Amino acid sequence: MTDDHTPPDATRRWPHQTAMSPSSLKTYSQCPYRIRLQYIDKIPRPDIFVPFFAIGNATHSALGTIAQQLKAGTTLLGPEQIRILCQLHMPMFQYPSEETWEAEVQKVLRWVDLGRRYLESLRADEWLLIEHWEKRDLPLLPSRTRYTLGAKPDLIVRRLDEEGEPLIHIIDYKTGKVYEEPDVPVIHRFVLRNVLQEWTGDASATNVRFTWYWLDENYRKDVDLTLEHCNYAWPGIVRQMESLVTETAWEPTPSHMCVYCPYYQNYCTAEIPPQVE
Ligand code: SF4
Known part of the structure; x- marks a missing residue:
């Protein structure tokens, strides 16, 4: 769509100061x-109400609060408080009937219950980051111009893996259909490098796992973020970023x-x- 006759110039480019994200x-x-x-x-x-986003926001909000409570060792949100969160994120007047709204609330209650059980099963030694934006600069293009890539993991914990080895575990809750985006875990490992170094003393050697948890299907997928895995995927991610920052059409x-x-x-x-x- 060409709605004016501005030639493709810097004013039509990705704003350099804005971080890219998954x-x-x-x-x-x-x-x-x-x-x-x-x-x-x-x-x-x-300001358009989209039920799909509203139910996802209510679920993420509840699970974020529960992670904070697990970290603090305090009482966890119960169904009544989760219903209050639903009222905030999913106002009843936006739904065709009270029954429709209630059916959506029941989904949130079920998803949050699954998420809470999973978080408790992790036996986390440390709740490191909860919904915290992290970013890292990188050079792109032959000009080596610096851009920023960021990500906001739902949760990161430190714990032991099945073999008793120290693990940094990134968890991403999904409320939509099962759909893998293979670049997303790799981007997380890239942007977390500085905090991984801080947490373990050797970012490159850190055992990092990324887990998607599709709550509606109660299905999880683990991705072990070895350096080999990340190095294989990285050139494709760079190509996407370079395409975005040079786009003009x-x-x-x-x-x-x-x-x-x-x-x-x-x-x-x-x-x-x-x-x-
Ligand atoms: S996704 Fe693209 S084509 Fe579709 S409505 Fe949005 S801007 Fe338009």
């Missing part, structure tokens, strides 16, 4: 125009994902092609 790289791979609206034109996200790319886009049918009038609806 989320912005994924969005860019799905629709460059959405990145332009959000990060370059800086259009505030229209920012073409809209309509897909079924448009219905989750905050700019759908307001700032962006792209039509979803029938075959992908």
